[in-house]
Amino acid sequence: MKKTIIFAIIGLVLLIGVLGGVKGLQINRMIAQGKQYVPPPETVTTAVVQSSTWPNELTAVGSLEAVQGVMVAAELSGKVVKIAFEPGRAVKAGELLIQQDTTSEAAQLRAAEASMQLARLNLERARELLPENVITQSNFDNVEAEFKQAAAQADTIRAIIAKKTIRAPFAGRLGLRLVNLGQTLNEGEPIVSLQSMDPIFVNFQLPQQELTKLQRGLSVTLTSDALPGKTIEGAITAVNPQVDRTTRNIRVQATVANTKEQLRPGMFVNVAVVLPEDRMVLTIPSTAVLYAPYSDSVFIVEDPPDDTDASSKSVARQQFLRLGDTRGDYIAVLSGLKEGQTVVSTGAFKLRNGQSVVVDNTLSPEFDLAPHPEEG
Structure with missing residues (x-):
């Protein structure tokens, strides 16, 4: 019985060895074929x-900025009695935007103008009497000073009325309206954004080693994701005389035409400065x-x-x-x-x-x- 078990074990070992040898030959043959395999062209x-x-160009990322841009705000406190603009509309310089309540100032102005008129008449009479020595020089000086004070008082009230009559300081495009009719504005409270759109500035920075290549009048080209496939041309109008101590970059400003107002302040653009030599x-x-x-x-x-x-x-x-x-x-x-x-x-x-x-x-x-x- 023991011999039978031993023979069975020996036979099993021999079988495993034969199978392992056959498998090893197959693997070696596959490796050789893999080494000889040439992939088809x-x-x-x-x-x-x-x-x-x-073209020899210097590239940078720039930011658009209005040549003139301001948040129109109230100079004096007062109630809004008239809103004369539409949000997003283009306006001309001096066009009325907001009218604050000036009824009190208008009444004060009438009184001041009456006082000024009386002071003017007194001054004219005193000017006629002075050569005849009817009045002294001191009295004439007092009458003249009273007229000037009355005129100054009227001018002060007119200035207050003008400040409450808020007009566009320059031509441009308005933003969103930030006030309502009947609202009481405080001093400095914003009313509407006003941005001049054409032309427009583009500000960008270049490394300091490019400073010698930069000069006013060099052409620049602008591209933007907001205007796919379009290239806008402009020119360098200013180079900052001071290099940024932190980045060692120099700030450059170019001006580009924006007749269709497709470019807006705050947008980023890709800028390429075209150098003279290719x-x-x-x-x-x-x-x-x-x-x-x-x-x-x-x-x-x-x-x-x-x-x-x-x-x-x-x-x-x-x-x-x-x-x-x-x-x-x-x-x-x-x-x-x-x-x-x-x-x-x-x-x-x-x-x-x-x-x-x-x-x-x-x-x-x-x-x-x-x-x-x-x-x-």
């Missing part, structure tokens, strides 16, 4: 690295770039090695590079490529380093420095 489109002349850059289609956190790369299409047969396909070699700014469908290459090299323009995402490729540029899309997408 992928069909791609290509583009040649070209040298192009691009620059030479290497360009490739932006679709050729594989973006990654560690480094961006492209695939260069190269001829097969010399030791292969003539029927071998071209191969794709991954190349890491450093990129610059973008113009339309193209992107500038700062380092990593040379002029005349061929890169995969579409289909790079499905490649791996050293893979063979088949070039079919009949499928290549058209690339443009200033594309105009069709509106759907």
